[in-house]
Amino acid sequence: xxxxxxxxxxxxxxxxxxxxxxxxxxxxxxxxxxxxxxxxxxxxxxxxxxxxxxxxxxxxxxxxxxxxxxxxxxxxxxxxxxxxxxxxxxxxxxxxxxxxxxxxxxxxxxxxxxxxxxxxxxxxxxxxxxxxxxxxxxxxxxxxxxxxxxxxxxxxxxxxxxxxxxxxxxxxxxxxxxxxxxxxxxxxxxxxxxxxxxxxxxxxxxxxxxxxxxxxxxxxxxxxxxxxxxxxxxxxxxxxxxxxxxxxxxxxxxxxxxxxxxxxxxxxxxxxxxxxxxxxxxxxxxxxxxxxxxxxxxxxxxxxxxxxxxxxxxxxxxxxxxxxxxxxxxxxxxxxxxxxxxxxxxxxxxxxxxxxxxxxxxxxxxxxxxxxxxxxxxxxxxxxxxxxxxxxxxxxxxxxxxxxxxxxxxxxxxxxxxxxxxxxxxxxxxxxxxxxxxxxxxxxxxxxxxxxxxxxxxxxxxxxxxxxxxxxxxxxxxxxx
Amino acid sequence: xxxxxxxxxxxxxxxxxxxxxxxxxxxxxxxxxxxxxxxxxxxxxxxxxxxxxxxxxxxxxxxxxxxxxxxxxxxxxxxxxxxxxxxxxxxxxxxxxxxxxxxxxxxxxxxxxxxxxxxxxxxxxxx
Numbered sequence: 172x173x174x175x176x177x178x179x180x181x182x183x184x185x186x187x188x189x190x191x192x193x194x195x196x197x198x199x200x201x202x203x204x205x206x207x208x209x210x211x212x213x214x215x216x217x218x219x220x221x222x223x224x225x226x227x228x229x230x231x232x233x234x235x236x237x238x239x240x241x242x243x244x245x246x247x248x249x250x251x252x253x254x255x256x257x258x259x260x261x262x263x264x265x266x267x268x269x270x271x272x273x274x275x276x277x278x279x280x281x282x283x284x285x286x287x288x289x290x291x292x293x294x295x296x297x298x299x300x301x302x303x304x305x306x307x308x309x310x311x312x313x314x315x316x317x318x319x320x321x322x323x324x325x326x327x328x329x330x331x332x333x334x335x336x337x338x339x340x341x342x343x344x345x346x347x348x349x350x351x352x353x354x355x356x357x358x359x360x361x362x363x364x365x366x367x368x369x370x371x372x373x374x375x376x377x378x379x380x381x382x383x384x385x386x387x388x389x390x391x392x393x394x395x396x397x398x399x400x401x402x403x404x405x406x407x408x409x410x411x412x413x414x415x416x417x418x419x420x421x422x423x424x425x426x427x428x429x430x431x432x433x434x435x436x437x438x439x440x441x442x443x444x445x446x447x448x449x450x451x452x453x454x455x456x457x458x459x460x461x462x463x464x465x466x467x468x469x470x471x472x473x474x475x476x477x478x479x480x481x482x483x484x485x486x487x488x489x490x491x492x493x494x495x496x497x498x499x500x501x502x503x504x505x506x507x508x509x510x511x512x513x514x515x516x517x518x519x520x521x522x523x524x525x526x527x528x529x530x531x532x533x534x535x536x537x538x539x540x541x542x543x544x545x546x547x548x549x550x551x552x553x554x555x556x557x558x559x560x561x562x563x564x565x566x567x568x569x570x571x572x573x574x575x576x577x578x579x580x581x582x583x584x585x586x587x588x589x590x591x592x593x594x595x596x597x598x599x600x601x602x603x604x605x606x607x608x609x610x611x612x613x614x615x616x617x618x619x620x621x622x623x624x625x626x627x628x629x630x631x632x633x634x635x636x637x638x639x640x641x642x643x644x645x646x647x648x649x650x651x652x
Numbered sequence: 653x654x655x656x657x658x659x660x661x662x663x664x665x666x667x668x669x670x671x672x673x674x675x676x677x678x679x680x681x682x683x684x685x686x687x688x689x690x691x692x693x694x695x696x697x698x699x700x701x702x703x704x705x706x707x708x709x710x711x712x713x714x715x716x717x718x719x720x721x722x723x724x725x726x727x728x729x730x731x732x733x734x735x736x737x738x739x740x741x742x743x744x745x746x747x748x749x750x751x752x753x754x755x756x757x758x759x760x761x762x763x764x765x766x767x768x769x770x771x772x773x774x775x776x777x778x779x
Contacts, residue, residue, distance in 0.1 A: 341716065582714040588685070639713040640688035640739070
């Protein structure tokens with residue numbers, strides 16, 4: 172298939188602009204390009220066909236089962252799109268909220284911000300929330316900055332370190348360093364959870380906080396999470412909850428009750444908002460009592476019957492323009508209101524049940540990284556197949572595409588050799604899960620009998636194996652070839 | 653470099669002391685686990701490191717991994733060619749794909765490292 176830059180012919184176009192009816196003005200030479208911009212020239216129909224055909228080659232949650240699960244994005248119920256497209260929200264200018272005179276015409280939007288923050292605080296067992304952070308890692312950065320601001324206000328010992336488990340998402344240490352902290356890695360034990368003794372040995376007066384994902388990226392609930400929080404608090408450190416895996420416990424267990432002081436939500440992971448091609452995301456945060464004064468300014472508050480804005484003198488300041496990705500938060504609000512408190516319990520229950528169903532069907536063939544039950548995701552390993560038959564996690568991922576399934580996350584977490592992380596989420600039926608498991612078992616059978624076929628996968632896709640290293644080393648966004 | 657004459661860490665770095673200058677790289681096992689390497693971040697010359705501190709970052713199509721200093725010492729030279737040709741590590745991890753050189757190293761720490769035979773034994777336990 173040609174790229175759009177390789178199509179068309181000079182003079183072809185879609186729109187006929189109206190004739191010029193004002194005096195022509197020319198640009199100063201200094202701002203003009205030396206060479207003309209190489210834009211493709213195509214008719215409207217050419218463009219429509221090109222992008223429609225591209226979209227038919229897409230492999231997404233609306234067309235295929237997608238074991239990346241909430242790790243990337245859950246299914247987005249269409250009702251949320253209907254709410255998110257309401258013109259009263261989409262046509263609202265964000266500056267209306269910032270101006271005293273106009274704030275009365277955006278009361279509905281401010282109510283959504285205020286109510287959504289209240290719901291997030293309730294769901295997480297925290298005191299207050301803030302919708303500003305634009306994505307999960309941005310929420311982590313905001314949380315780390317809040318931890319720094321809190322310790323600075325205590326005027327105590329210098330606390331310059333955050334403790335982070337080796338199974339954490341790579342964004343954790345990156346966010347911590349960006350907020351000015353050093354990071355120290357907490358090792359996992361043989362059961363795939365935090366080695367508590369090692370953790371206790373790392374704790375001290377220099378520790379500002381602990382960043383924990385729970386359940387962790389092995390899909391396991393940290394059994395000593397409450398002890399970890401207790402020890403951190405005894406030492407004056409704060410607990411950060413990475414909400415990446417909140418889908419496993421939402422509605423049933425609250426980070427605030429476990430002893431966490433601050434957390435972020437990935438609204439696309441837990442509350443089913445769309446999150447394609449890099450955004451827009453939302454990394455809303457929630458905090459316990461101690462961190463409320465430091466939250467980003469301004470906060471939306473209800474004053475009598477009117478929503479207005481309020482600043483705190485101790486705030487870390489703005490972390491994003493306006494109220495973050497408001498329309499994403501609106502969709503998540505619609506989801507929370509549609510699902511309700513009882514519904515949320517079913518969400519996490521079915522997410523955990525589905526992951527354990529896949530684990531139970533596959534565990535004898537694709538060995539799990541750790542024994543026992545999992546939470547919302549199971550981490551399997553292709554290591555035995557790799558050493559015996561030369562079939563690695565990447566080959567499995569490619570072979571799944573030929574069988575009509577999106578590839579799962581592979582080679583993560585880094586603690587697992589040849590890792591395959593399967594996260595079905597709550598929306599998949601037993602029939603779909605069975606079809607996926609059958610495909611995984613078929614791939615295992617082929618690995619033993621006809622491994623070469625798997626090395627050639629995918630064979631039914633528009634393109635075969637891509638040269639991933641080439642793409643990483645020689646990035647060519649402009650398709651200059 | 654002959655792999656039999658090198659010293660090794662549990663994090664799959666190799667190191668060899670040639671008259672006080674140590675050459676450091678990553679092992680064939682590490683390269684095999686990483687897949688094709690796409691980017692290498694090198695330290696500044698003169699950087700003083702404690703054993704276990706990050707000395708470089710190696711990125712592949714799968715992951716970004718820290719390379720740890722096998723011993724305490726000072727960085728005296730880095731393999732600049734890796735910035736243009738990171739996959740030299742894939743092609744020749746014990747030779748042209750070396751990563752950094754260090755001097756003033758802690759001899760005691762060096763002597764504690766695994767030799768080739770113990771490293772091979774260690775690999776059997778992680779597989």
